[in-house]
Amino acid sequence: MPNTPIFNTFADNTLDRSGNLRKNPEWISSQLHHPKAKFIPMLNLMVPIKKENNFSYIKYLSFSEISYYLDNSLNPIFLGTKKSIPYFVCDLSESNKIQNLNDLISFEELRNAAMSLSNEEASILALARSITDWRLNNNYCPKCGDKTKTLNGGNSIICKNETCKKEIFPRTDPVVIMLVYNKNKCILGRQSHFPINFFSVLAGFMEPGESIESAVSREVLEETSVKVKNVTYHSSQPWPYPSSLMIGCIAETEDTSIIIDQEEIVEAKWVERKIILNALDLAKDSKADPLKENKLNHKRLILPPPIAIAHQLLRCWADNPKFFL
Numbered sequence: 001m002p003n004t005p006i007f008n009t010f011a012d013n014t015l016d017r018s019g020n021l022r023k024n025p026e027w028i029s030s031q032l033h034h035p036k037a038k039f040i041p042m043l044n045l046m047v048p049i050k051k052e053n054n055f056s057y058i059k060y061l062s063f064s065e066i067s068y069y070l071d072n073s074l075n076p077i078f079l080g081t082k083k084s085i086p087y088f089v090c091d092l093s094e095s096n097k098i099q100n101l102n103d104l105i106s107f108e109e110l111r112n113a114a115m116s117l118s119n120e121e122a123s124i125l126a127l128a129r130s131i132t133d134w135r136l137n138n139n140y141c142p143k144c145g146d147k148t149k150t151l152n153g154g155n156s157i158i159c160k161n162e163t164c165k166k167e168i169f170p171r172t173d174p175v176v177i178m179l180v181y182n183k184n185k186c187i188l189g190r191q192s193h194f195p196i197n198f199f200s201v202l203a204g205f206m207e208p209g210e211s212i213e214s215a216v217s218r219e220v221l222e223e224t225s226v227k228v229k230n231v232t233y234h235s236s237q238p239w240p241y242p243s244s245l246m247i248g249c250i251a252e253t254e255d256t257s258i259i260i261d262q263e264e265i266v267e268a269k270w271v272e273r274k275i276i277l278n279a280l281d282l283a284k285d286s287k288a289d290p291l292k293e294n295k296l297n298h299k300r301l302i303l304p305p306p307i308a309i310a311h312q313l314l315r316c317w318a319d320n321p322k323f324f325l
């Protein structure tokens, strides 16, 4: 890859997860009662945000504040420590004091909030959102159906049934996302839920028993009938909706025609580098989420914003014509 900095939103979590220490319930208890412990309240998977001087920050609560909302049913998940301060996330969706909470804190969708947060805070919230979603969906053992309880400060769960005791860990779903190019052109695709002029690079879930290279080749072939070669890894991005890992790649092809699979995408086309460069500059300056923007200008190409790894893949390829000959 070209020697240029890589900036992926959600990929800058600086918390020390303390993987060995968190196995000890007594240590977790001491962290819960640490005088400076920070708690991230979550409400229906939305994240707590405070705004100051046009910047956004995480709105943390103290132990006594978060305890007030959950009474005796406090079940925080340990996220990690930074400078010896422990961080936890706590789902408050079941609290009977939600009205008070809504008066105190502004909750937002992470995807929107991330555009005005530091990447470090966006990354902490990505972890908080993914693991909260996982915990909410795993109250019962997938093997025997009995109830589960938490281990490792909430970073894994175990079946309560003594004859089962199945331990379950948070899942991550790998997705390959790839820029495919031929000389000065690359392939862009449009899914059915995209606005009419919004295009991105191709992507798809990996399948069991598949290497990253094989997944890239298969997805591109399935969606466009294009055969790729020289699949190269670029970077990766946690994508907390709910728990994907985007694996960014760049691949070359000698094919120049496209036959699309209508079930996967509704449109795909070759786009020249200079058009990509213009559209990237416009996407960089736009604060709006193009997927939620209904009044788009239909005359020009809209690309994903910098928050998406697709933007970073396109930027890498478009800015380095000598590297990607």
Ligand SMILES: [Zn+2]
Pocket: 141, 142, 143, 144, 145, 146, 159, 160, 161, 164, 165, 166
């Ligand atoms: Zn079980």
